[in-house]
Amino acid sequence: MKLSRRAFLAGAGAVISQKAFGRVIDLSKENETARVLTARRASASILPSDLASPTAIWGFDGTAPGPVLRAKAGERLKVVVENGLDQPTSVHWHGIRIDNAMDGVPGLTQEAIEPGGRFFYDFRTPDPGTYWYHSHDRSWEQNARGLHGALIVEEAERWKGADRDIVLLVDDWRLTKTGAIEDSFGQMMDWSHGGRLGNVVTVNGRYKPRIAFRPNERVRLRLINAANARIMDIGFRGAATRLLALDGMATSLAEMPGPVRLAPAQRADLLVDFPASPKPLAMTIETRDGPVAIAEISVSGEPVRAEFPEPIGLPAAGLPVSSDLQDARRAELRMEGGAMGRMTGAMHDGRMMDIRSLAQTGRVWAFNGVAGDMNEPLARFERGRTAVVKIRNETPWPHAMHVHGHHFRVVSRDGGAILDPVLRDTDLMMPDETIEIAFVADNPGKWLLHCHMLEHSASGMMTWFEVA
Ligand code: C2O
Ligand code: CU
Numbered sequence: 001m002k003l004s005r006r007a008f009l010a011g012a013g014a015v016i017s018q019k020a021f022g023r024v025i026d027l028s029k030e031n032e033t034a035r036v037l038t039a040r041r042a043s044a045s046i047l048p049s050d051l052a053s054p055t056a057i058w059g060f061d062g063t064a065p066g067p068v069l070r071a072k073a074g075e076r077l078k079v080v081v082e083n084g085l086d087q088p089t090s091v092h093w094h095g096i097r098i099d100n101a102m103d104g105v106p107g108l109t110q111e112a113i114e115p116g117g118r119f120f121y122d123f124r125t126p127d128p129g130t131y132w133y134h135s136h137d138r139s140w141e142q143n144a145r146g147l148h149g150a151l152i153v154e155e156a157e158r159w160k161g162a163d164r165d166i167v168l169l170v171d172d173w174r175l176t177k178t179g180a181i182e183d184s185f186g187q188m189m190d191w192s193h194g195g196r197l198g199n200v201v202t203v204n205g206r207y208k209p210r211i212a213f214r215p216n217e218r219v220r221l222r223l224i225n226a227a228n229a230r231i232m233d234i235g236f237r238g239a240a241t242r243l244l245a246l247d248g249m250a251t252s253l254a255e256m257p258g259p260v261r262l263a264p265a266q267r268a269d270l271l272v273d274f275p276a277s278p279k280p281l282a283m284t285i286e287t288r289d290g291p292v293a294i295a296e297i298s299v300s301g302e303p304v305r306a307e308f309p310e311p312i313g314l315p316a317a318g319l320p321v322s323s324d325l326q327d328a329r330r331a332e333l334r335m336e337g338g339a340m341g342r343m344t345g346a347m348h349d350g351r352m353m354d355i356r357s358l359a360q361t362g363r364v365w366a367f368n369g370v371a372g373d374m375n376e377p378l379a380r381f382e383r384g385r386t387a388v389v390k391i392r393n394e395t396p397w398p399h400a401m402h403v404h405g406h407h408f409r410v411v412s413r414d415g416g417a418i419l420d421p422v423l424r425d426t427d428l429m430m431p432d433e434t435i436e437i438a439f440v441a442d443n444p445g446k447w448l449l450h451c452h453m454l455e456h457s458a459s460g461m462m463t464w465f466e467v468a
Contacts, residue, residue, distance in 0.1 A: 033078050034120070035069070037061060037091070039135070039147055040084030046200065047207050052179025057146035058085060064146025064205050065169045065226065066133070073128040073156040079121045081113060085142075088112035091121065092136035093151060094265060095248050095407070095425045097319075098123045100445025103404055104136045107374065108446050108464060112137050127317050128155040129248025130222040130267040132169070140228060140454035141185045144174070144196055146205075148226045153248070161244075161312040162220035162271060163304055168283070170234065170262075170294065171205070172198035172227035192339040192364040194397060195229025195264075195453040201285060203295045210296045211283070213274045215303035218311075220244065221270045225262035229453040231398065231428065233286035235259030236272055236297070238279070242311060245269035249407060249423035250314035259286055263400035263428035265452040273308055274299045319407055319423060320440040322386035328438065331379035331389045333449070335429075337365035337460060338395045346371040346460070358460075365395070365451075365460035372460040378449060379465045381441035387465075388438045389449070393429045399461065400452040401437075402426040408439035426452055441467040 042062030043054040060066025071077040081091050090112050092104035102123040106112035113119045131151040135142035150167045174182045174196060190196045203209050213219060225232050235241075241256040247267055260268045274281075278300040284291035322328065336343040345354040346366035350373070358364065363371035367378070381387040388411070391401060402425060409421035413435050421438075429435060444467050451461035 034080050034122075035078065036080045036082060037066065038082040038084050039089050044146070044205060046173060046175070046202055046205060047179045052175075052177070055175065055179050055181060057181065058142060059146040060149055065171070066147070066149030068150045068152060068167050069133065070152045070154060071125040072154050073125060075125060077121070077123060077125050080118055081121060082118045083113040083115055086115050088114055088137050089135050089142060089147070090119070090137045091133050093121070093123070093131065093133050095129070095131040095267070096123065096151070096153075097126050097405060097407070097443055100405065100443065100447070103445070103447070105404070105448055106137050108448065125153040127248065127319070128153045128314070129245055129317070130167075130224065130269050131248050132224050132226060132265075132267070134226065140196065140458045143226070143454055144185070144228050145181055150222065150224055152222065155315060159314060161314070162218050164217065165220045165222070166211075167222045167224070168203050168295070169205075169224040169226050170232060171202045172230040173200045173202060174198040175200050186362070188359060188362075188364065191362070191455040191459045192359070195455040197230055198227070201230075201232075201294045203283065208293065208295060210298060213297060213299050214301045215274065215276050215278060215299055216306070216308065217274045217304045218308060219272050219274070221272055223260065223262060223268045223270065225264055225266050227264050229264055229455060231261065231263050231400075233259040233261050235284045235286070235291060236270070236281065237284065237291070238281045239275060240273040242271040243268060244271045244314050246422055247407065247425045249317045249319075251422055253311060253313040259284070261428065263398070263426060263452065264454070265400060265402055265426045266428070269314070271311055276303060317407075317423060320442060322409065322438040322440050324386050325388060325411065325438055328386035328388040329379070329381050329441070331387070331465070332368070333378060333389055333391045333463070334368050335365070335391065335393045335395055335399065335461065336369070337371075338397050341395045348373060362458070363460045365456055367461060367463045370463075372462050374462070374464065377446070377466045378463040381465060381467050383444055383467050384440070384442055386438055387441040388436055390434065390436045391429065392434045393432060396431045398431060399429050399456060400426050401429055401449070402452045403437070403439070403449050404447040405443045405445065406439045406441065406447065408437040410435050411438045412436040444468055
């Protein structure tokens with residue numbers, strides 16, 4: 001049975017059958033708190049109107065990024081995702097230690113949401129922090145067209161360390177001269193190299209927006225790199241910057257001497273003190289030719305205060321610490337492939353293929369000699385035990401390795417132990433680098449481990465593990 005959005009919002013008391021797992025959810029009981037999020041085509045003013053026409057995008061509720069979703073730590077978030085596109089979709093709640101059935105991975109945790117269909121996501125958001133949601137079906141196309149947004153989990157008790165809290169979602173678009181999304185999806189050139197890099201970087205969906213602050217204002221800036229593939233070094237020169245959190249998890253409030261490096265999918269919460277006197281500043285990303293402004297920042301008006309108080313950090317995340325590394329369950333992941341790589345062939349569809357036939361099937365990378373086949377997990381981890389995965393990047397490319405459902409610590413890099421590792425859900429690996437990540441495998445289910453350069457994961461850099 002299909003309901004119109006209006007009927008749903010009016011709380012018609014109807015029962016909607018959900019194809020996935022044959023679950024039937026009575027929305028009449030849920031509709032007071034469930035929010036509808038519709039993936040659909042829309043038009044957006046990415047570039048200024050004197051430069052280009054509006055861009056045809058795909059967005060949640062018709063905007064790119066989609067609406068900022070806010071939840072409280074420890075509470076439930078209920079979102080009915082409606083698919084108004086003409087291809088299947090799904091939503092992944094990136095970084096949340098989520099109930100596996102709500103993780104949004106078609107073929108692993110749910111069936112894709114067919115056009116005209118809907119899926120009722122209902123999950124607890126255990127940890128405060130900056131997260132995001134994005135399409136996890138044909139994500140290399142759907143994300144690039146705009147299907148993502150910020151998901152903010154607020155501290156259970158209000159954190160009073162900043163005057164304002166601002167989300168800055170940074171994206172990278174490949175646009176034509178007239179402002180249309182370049183229809184060059186699936187190009188092997190992108191897939192075997194650094195992924196689909198764009199030519200227009202936006203902040204909250206706009207090219208070079210202006211953001212206004214006040215003198216001596218202290219702001220929590222929640223940066224999200226929502227790009228398909230671009231690694232960004234984001235800076236605020238002229239304002240004192242401290243690092244509050246990475247990938248949603250509190251850090252030690254260290255002062256940032258320069259820009260913060262965010263691989264695709266990574267987040268950083270910065271505590272930024274704007275200067276006492278009015279002046280123009282810029283939010284920048286580093287390029288080969290030096291820093292380039294991606295947002296104009298003005299500091300003007302009445303000062304907020306005469307002097308800044310001592311900064312305060314965020315409450316530490318209450319995640320279990322993987323201390324028993326000695327007797328952890330271990331797995332190894334060898335990454336191969338890509339242009340100029342050493343891979344000569346890999347398993348795909350149950351048979352060995354040389355590099356050329358692999359490329360013809362759209363596979364150019366492999367994990368442990370397998371190019372993206374998902375029938376067997378990388379590992380099965382015992383629930384509650386520490387898991388250590390040693391990841392070797394044997395490719396000449398950087399990769400943003402992401403684990404679903406768990407935050408991990410990078411406990412060694414190229415053989416050197418890391419003494420005070422921070423919690424992460426995504427780590428940027430350099431060419432020929434080896435890391436060991438550790439986490440407590442306490443979340444039962446089937447979880448993806450993949451490169452978050454979305455063209456890479458689509459062409460072989462994806463596997464999963466099971467916690468049971
Ligand atoms: Cu942002 Cu598989 O995830
Ligand atoms: Cu990659």
